[in-house]
Amino acid sequence: MTTASVPADLDAHLKANYSNALDELFAFLRIPSVSARSEHAADCRSAATWLSDRLTHAGFTSALMETPGHPIVLAEWRGAGAEAPTLLIYGHYDVQPAEPLELWTSPAFEPQVRDGRIYARGSVDDKGQLYLHVKALEAHLAVRGTLPVNVIVLAEGEEEVGSENLEQFLEANRERLRCDGVVISDSTMFAPGTPSILSSLRGLAYVEINVRGSNSDLHSGMYGGAVVNPAMALAQILSTMHDAQGRVAIDGFYDDVKAWPEHVREQMRTLPFNEEEFRHEVGSPALGGEAGYSVLERLWTRPTCEVNGLLSGYTGEGAKTVLPAVAMAKVSCRLVPDQDPRVVEKLIAAHVARVAPPGVIATVTALHGGRPWRAELSGPLHEAGVFALEAAFGKTPVVTGEGGSIPVVGDFERILGAPVLLMGFGLPGENAHAPDEWISEENFRQGMRAAATLIDQYAVNR
Amino acid sequence: MTTASVPADLDAHLKANYSNALDELFAFLRIPSVSARSEHAADCRSAATWLSDRLTHAGFTSALMETPGHPIVLAEWRGAGAEAPTLLIYGHYDVQPAEPLELWTSPAFEPQVRDGRIYARGSVDDKGQLYLHVKALEAHLAVRGTLPVNVIVLAEGEEEVGSENLEQFLEANRERLRCDGVVISDSTMFAPGTPSILSSLRGLAYVEINVRGSNSDLHSGMYGGAVVNPAMALAQILSTMHDAQGRVAIDGFYDDVKAWPEHVREQMRTLPFNEEEFRHEVGSPALGGEAGYSVLERLWTRPTCEVNGLLSGYTGEGAKTVLPAVAMAKVSCRLVPDQDPRVVEKLIAAHVARVAPPGVIATVTALHGGRPWRAELSGPLHEAGVFALEAAFGKTPVVTGEGGSIPVVGDFERILGAPVLLMGFGLPGENAHAPDEWISEENFRQGMRAAATLIDQYAVNR
Numbered sequence: 057m058t059t060a061s062v063p064a065d066l067d068a069h070l071k072a073n074y075s076n077a078l079d080e081l082f083a084f085l086r087i088p089s090v091s092a093r094s095e096h097a098a099d100c101r102s103a104a105t106w107l108s109d110r111l112t113h114a115g116f117t118s119a120l121m122e123t124p125g126h127p128i129v130l131a132e133w134r135g136a137g138a139e140a141p142t143l144l145i146y147g148h149y150d151v152q153p154a155e156p157l158e159l160w161t162s163p164a165f166e167p168q169v170r171d172g173r174i175y176a177r178g179s180v181d182d183k184g185q186l187y188l189h190v191k192a193l194e195a196h197l198a199v200r201g202t203l204p205v206n207v208i209v210l211a212e213g214e215e216e217v218g219s220e221n222l223e224q225f226l227e228a229n230r231e232r233l234r235c236d237g238v239v240i241s242d243s244t245m246f247a248p249g250t251p252s253i254l255s256s257l258r259g260l261a262y263v264e265i266n267v268r269g270s271n272s273d274l275h276s277g278m279y280g281g282a283v284v285n286p287a288m289a290l291a292q293i294l295s296t297m298h299d300a301q302g303r304v305a306i307d308g309f310y311d312d313v314k315a316w317p318e319h320v321r322e323q324m325r326t327l328p329f330n331e332e333e334f335r336h337e338v339g340s341p342a343l344g345g346e347a348g349y350s351v352l353e354r355l356w357t358r359p360t361c362e363v364n365g366l367l368s369g370y371t372g373e374g375a376k377t378v379l380p381a382v383a384m385a386k387v388s389c390r391l392v393p394d395q396d397p398r399v400v401e402k403l404i405a406a407h408v409a410r411v412a413p414p415g416v417i418a419t420v421t422a423l424h425g426g427r428p429w430r431a432e433l434s435g436p437l438h439e440a441g442v443f444a445l446e447a448a449f450g451k452t453p454v455v456t457g458e459g460g461s462i463p464v465v466g467d468f469e470r471i472l473g474a475p476v477l478l479m480g481f482g483l484p485g486e487n488a489h490a491p492d493e494w495i496s497e498e499n500f501r502q503g504m505r506a507a508a509t510l511i512d513q514y515a516v517n518r
Numbered sequence: 519m520t521t522a523s524v525p526a527d528l529d530a531h532l533k534a535n536y537s538n539a540l541d542e543l544f545a546f547l548r549i550p551s552v553s554a555r556s557e558h559a560a561d562c563r564s565a566a567t568w569l570s571d572r573l574t575h576a577g578f579t580s581a582l583m584e585t586p587g588h589p590i591v592l593a594e595w596r597g598a599g600a601e602a603p604t605l606l607i608y609g610h611y612d613v614q615p616a617e618p619l620e621l622w623t624s625p626a627f628e629p630q631v632r633d634g635r636i637y638a639r640g641s642v643d644d645k646g647q648l649y650l651h652v653k654a655l656e657a658h659l660a661v662r663g664t665l666p667v668n669v670i671v672l673a674e675g676e677e678e679v680g681s682e683n684l685e686q687f688l689e690a691n692r693e694r695l696r697c698d699g700v701v702i703s704d705s706t707m708f709a710p711g712t713p714s715i716l717s718s719l720r721g722l723a724y725v726e727i728n729v730r731g732s733n734s735d736l737h738s739g740m741y742g743g744a745v746v747n748p749a750m751a752l753a754q755i756l757s758t759m760h761d762a763q764g765r766v767a768i769d770g771f772y773d774d775v776k777a778w779p780e781h782v783r784e785q786m787r788t789l790p791f792n793e794e795e796f797r798h799e800v801g802s803p804a805l806g807g808e809a810g811y812s813v814l815e816r817l818w819t820r821p822t823c824e825v826n827g828l829l830s831g832y833t834g835e836g837a838k839t840v841l842p843a844v845a846m847a848k849v850s851c852r853l854v855p856d857q858d859p860r861v862v863e864k865l866i867a868a869h870v871a872r873v874a875p876p877g878v879i880a881t882v883t884a885l886h887g888g889r890p891w892r893a894e895l896s897g898p899l900h901e902a903g904v905f906a907l908e909a910a911f912g913k914t915p916v917v918t919g920e921g922g923s924i925p926v927v928g929d930f931e932r933i934l935g936a937p938v939l940l941m942g943f944g945l946p947g948e949n950a951h952a953p954d955e956w957i958s959e960e961n962f963r964q965g966m967r968a969a970a971t972l973i974d975q976y977a978v979n980r
Contacts, residue, residue, distance in 0.1 A: 271801025277922025284806035287825035295757035339733025344746035363749035365831035375886040460739025
C-alpha cells in the first residue's frame with residue numbers, strides 16, 4: 057500500500073486560490089458554447105478564446121487551430137525538454153443544448169451552487185473536468201515555475217456533435233502531438249468518495265435487417281396462410297439471436313472475446329452495486345442478460361445483441377388487415393475486446409442468411425461500427441493515476457467499465473500510439489445531457505488536487 | 519347428372535332485350551355513386567332513385583328507405599302469396615372512389631366495351647351483378663306476368679364504406695324482410711367459363727400486443743445486456759406462434775375448427791390452380807403455409823395467424839443506439855368455422871402470457887373480430903343455384919372459398935335466419951377496387967339467364 061499524498065506546495069496553492077478557480081469556472085460556464093446550434097457558433101469560438109487565454113495566462117503557448125467546424129484549442133508547454141516525457145490532456149469546451157429550458161431549476165448558463173453541487177450546462181460535461189486540469193497545471197507553473205514533464209492541452213469544440221474533425225486533426229498533427237500518455241477526464245466516478253479509473257469501453261456493430269416477402273402489401277384475408285409473412289419471418293430470425301442462457305447465439309460471435317483478467321472481474325464483483333436499485337431505476341419488472349455474470353459485468357465486460365428498432369406493415373390506431381411486403385429491424389451489438397465490428401457485421405449477415413425461412417429474402421446492411429477499447433491497467437500513466445486519485449481522495453480508486461463508447465479514446469491510442477488514462481470526476485445522476493446538470497464541488501476541488509499530483513507522479517514513475 | 523336448362527320463354531325474352539339491358543346498365547354505371555365522398559351524396563341518391571324506378575317499372579313495389587347514411591332501395595313483389603316462399607336478393611348501388619383517375623384507360627363513369635369486357639367503376643362491384651338480377655326478375659314478370667315465389671330486392675348504398683346502417687336496418691325490419699333464402703351476387707367465379715358458388719368466408723380475431731420493458735427508452739450502451747429488450751422479447755413471443763409445420767402453435771387454437779367435408783376438399787384440390795403462377799403474382803421467392811394443404815385450402819379452409827404491423831424504438835434513417843422501452847405488434851388470425859373470435863382472442867392472450875419472458879410486461883388488447891361463415895352446400899336454395907349456373911354456363915359450378923370476410927353475409931343469416939347463396943359473376947383480375955374495373959359481358963349475359971333460372975328452380979325445389 058502506497059501512502060500517496062498531494063504535494064504540499066501544490067496543495068497549498070490550490071487551496072489558497074480555490075475561490076478564484078471557482079469564479080473562473082463560472083465564467084467559462086456562462087458562455088453558451090452549444091456546438092449543435094449554428095446560432096451559438098460565436099459562443100463556441102468565444103469559449104475557445106477564453107480557454108486559450110487562461111492557458112496562456114497559466115504559462116502555456118496556446119492558439120486556436122481552425123477546423124471545418126469549431127476551432128480546437130491547442131496549448132503546449134515544452135519546458136521539460138526533448139528528453140522528458142510528454143502528457144496530452146484532452147477535453148472539450150462545447151456543451152449539449154440546454155433545452156428543455158423550463159426543466160432547469162436555475163438557468164443553464166447561470167452557474168449556481170446548491171447543496172455542494174455546481175449546477176450549469178457543461179459543469180461536468182466537460183468544462184469543469186477540463187478546467188480542473190488547467191488549474192492544476194497553473195498551480196505547478198505558479199508555485200515552481202516549471203513542470204516535470206512536457207504537457208499538451210487539446211480541447212475540442214465538437215465532442216457533443218460527434219468529434220467529426222478530431223480524427224483528421226490528430227492525423228494531420230501526429231508529429232506535433234506525439235506524446236507518452238493521454239489523460240481524459242470526461243467520465244464518472246463509481247460513487248461519491250470512490251475515485252475511479254475507467255478501464256474499458258464497448259464497441260458497436262450496428263446493422264439493419266430487411267426482410268422482403270411479396271412485391272407489395274397484400275390483403276391478409278385473400279393471401280394469408282399461403283404467403284410467408286416477412287414480419288413473422290423477421291421475428292423468427294431475431295428470436296434465434298440468443299440462447300436460453302441469454303448468450304448471443306450467432307456462430308463465431310464470442311471467438312474474439314478476450315477473457316477479462318480475473319482480478320478485475322473480482323474487483324467489479326465487490327463494488328457496492330445494488331441490482332434491485334438499478335432495476336427500480338430502469339423500471340423493468342425484472343433484469344435480464346447473460347447467465348453467470350453480474351449486472352456490472354454484463355454492462356461493462358460482455359458483448360450484447362439488441363433490437364434498436366422494428367417496423368413493418370400497419371402501425372397506426374386500430375386494425376388494418378394488411379399482410380406486409382417488408383419488415384425491418386435495426387439491430388446492434390455492443391462489442392468487447394478484441395471483437396471487430398466488421399467481422400461481427402459479417403457474422404450477423406451469415407447468421408441471418410442461415411436462419412431466414414424460405415419465402416422471404418433477408419438482407420443485412422451495416423450502418424455503423426466502432427471498436428471496443430480496454431486499458432492495460434498497468435504502466436507509469438495508469439499507476440500515476442492510481443496514486444493521484446488515492447492522494448486526493450484518500451482511497452484507492454476502483455476500476456470501472458463503460459457499456460457505451462467514447463470513439464475518441466480509440467483514436468488517440470491508435471493515432472498517437474500512447475496509452476489513455478480515463479480519470480473522471482462526474483457522479484451518477486449528474487444529468488450530463490439533461491436539465492440540471494451538475495458537478496460535485498468536492499470533486500472539482502479533489503480533481504484539481506489529483507490532476508496536480510498526477511503530473512509529479514508520472515514524472516517519478518517514468 | 520341433371521340436364522339443366524334455362525326456361526325457353528325467359529331465355530328468348532332476355533335475348534331479345536339484351537341490348538336494352540346493356541343500355542340500362544350503362545345508364546346505371548354513369549351515375550358516380552361514390553359512397554365514401556360527401557360530394558357524391560346526391561349521386562348516391564340519384565343511383566338509388568334510378569334503381570328503384572327500374573324495379574317499379576319491372577313490376578315491383580319499390581321505395582327508398584332512409585338511413586342515417588345513404589338510402590336503402592327496398593323493392594317487393596308479393597304476388598306469389600303468403601304460402602309461397604320468399605327470396606331476398608341483396609346487392610349494393612354504391613361504388614368505390616375512382617381515383618387515381620389518370621390510370622383509367624377510358625373514364626371511370628363512361629362505360630366502354632373492349633374485348634368483351636364492360637369497363638366502368640361499379641361494373642362488377644356491384645352494379646352489373648345487381649342489375650342482372652333486376653333484369654331476370656323483369657323477364658319473369660314481362661313474359662309471364664308473375665313470379666313463382668315472392669321476391670324482395672334490397673340494395674344498399676354503403677357497402678363500400680362498411681355497411682354501417684345495414685345491420686340496424688335488418689334488425690328493425692326483421693318481420694318485413696322475413697324470407698327463406700338470400701341471394702348475393704358480389705363475388706367472383708373461379709375462372710372464365712367456370713361458374714362458382716362461394717361456400718365459405720373466413721372470420722377474424724385482430725389484437726394488438728404491447729410489450730413494455732423499462733420506464734423509458736434507454737441508452738443501449740449504458741444499459742444493454744442487463745435489461746430485457748422488449749423488441750427482442752416481442753420477436754420471441756411472435757416466433758412461438760407457429761410450429762415447424764406452419765401450424766398455429768397457440769394452445770386450443772384448432773379445438774373448434776370443423777373438418778371440411780372430404781368431397782369439398784377433394785373438389786378444391788382438383789380445381790385448375792397454378793401455384794407457380796400465384797407465387798409469381800405475389801412476387802414472393804417461395805410460398806409458405808401449413809403443411810398438408812394445398813394453397814387454395816390454406817387460403818379458404820384453414821385459419822392463420824399473421825403479423826399485420828410491428829413498431830418499436832428507432833425506425834428512421836441510419837443508426838440510433840436506443841434500447842426501446844416498448845414494442846408493439848398487430849396480430850390477426852383468420853378464422854374458419856366454428857372458431858369464435860372472442861375465444862381466439864383469449865387463447866392469444868393466454869399464449870402471450872405463457873411465453874413472454876421475465877423482465878417485460880406483455881399485454882394483449884382485442885381490436886376487431888368477425889365470425890367465419892360456411893354454407894351448408896345443400897338444401898333447395900343451394901341446389902337451385904347449382905342448377906341455374908349449370909343451365910346458364912353449361913357446366914356444373916365449382917365450390918370455392920374466400921380467405922377474406924364479407925360481414926353482411928353473417929348478418930343476413932343470423933338476423934333473418936335464412937341460408938345465403940353466394941353466386942358471383944366477377945372474374946379474377948376484374949380490378950374491383952382499382953382503375954379499369956370491368957365485368958365480362960359474357961358473364962353479365964349468362965348471369966341474367968342464371969338469375970332467371972334460379973327463381974323457377976327454387977320454386978321447384980321447394
